[in-house]
């Protein structure tokens with residue numbers, strides 16, 4: 254198979270972890286007889302510096318011409334003086350999600366038992382580690398509803414954001430969550446605020462009907478978002494697949510991330526309905542940990558999240574499950590062998606970004 258990907262590394266640690274990850278990805282593919290064609294394009298702060306906007310037209314064109322986007326991370330202090338709507342995060346990521354209709358965001362929350370000490374949760378509460386997936390609706394709700402700020406006579410300035418959900422939007426993301434649950438423990442938890450919000454009342458009804466009609470093999474339960482936030486710290490090992498709307502998913506996925514230890518281990522996949530040339534969903538794959546300006550340029554960042562995001566890309570946008578397993582397996586084997594970047598070393602000797610990637614390369618089997 255010939256894989257054509259657009260590489261949007263972005264800012265601060267983005268290019269560093271991308272440079273470490275790409276040779277590993279190339280090696281996995283080459284050994285399995287595939288070819289990788291990748292081209293790099295500026296995005297985020299790098300896009301602002303190079304072309305005056307966070308998502309340059311040429312970058313969007315290149316993404317359109319590719320089978321998938323491998324994304325790094327965007328934003329940082331250099332661009333924080335800009336108006337909020339022009340900042341890298343809002344002006345690059347949200348338009349990309351909207352443009353490619355990437356309505357489903359999958360974030361695996363994975364903490365191997367060997368790393369239980371990395372969690373802020375007491376190790377005896379997670380003896381077998383954590384293995385869950387958060388499926389977040391990504392192109393609806395408060396993020397994309399009508400919004401504005403007005404100052405009426407009298408000067409009491411008012412701002413508003415609107416949450417809107419359509420039945421079809423809930424159904425399609427439910428289908429993604431059902432597929433995820435089916436490939437795992439077959440348990441799906443839908444999170445809403447149906448005791449207060451109309452959108453959540455619809456959400457709960459549509460998810461229930463959809464699962465009843467299409468997925469009798471899946472055990473569905475519902476929880477209010479406040480209770481789910483609590484349950485995530487009380488018993489994170491009890492989760493399998495968590496499905497929720499955009500804003501709740503933003504918050505709960507960060508909570509899940511920190512409960513799973515290092516942000517440097519967290520990968521994500523954003524998928525839509527559009528298919529690439531190979532007939533698989535076009536997707537954007539990115540580490541969920543941010544651009545980490547404080548450690549950028551020092552060979553300190555953990556490249557695992559970028560590598561694991563590349564593995565998700567192989568799985569979802571190319572159907573290369575065996576190759577994805579090889580890549581993710583090598584990352585996990587490296588960590589299990591005690592080779593750690595500073596974020597997961599806890600005072601023990603740590604290796605750098607490049608050295609960690611070299612160890613993963615050695616373990617590709």
Ligand code: IPM
Nearest residue numbers: 342343346347502503506541
């Ligand atoms: C995320 C991020 C983004 C979001 C920001 C950077 C716009 O927090 O991917 O979770 O809120 O969706």
Ligand code: MG
Nearest residue numbers: 503504506507
């Ligand atoms: Mg977030």
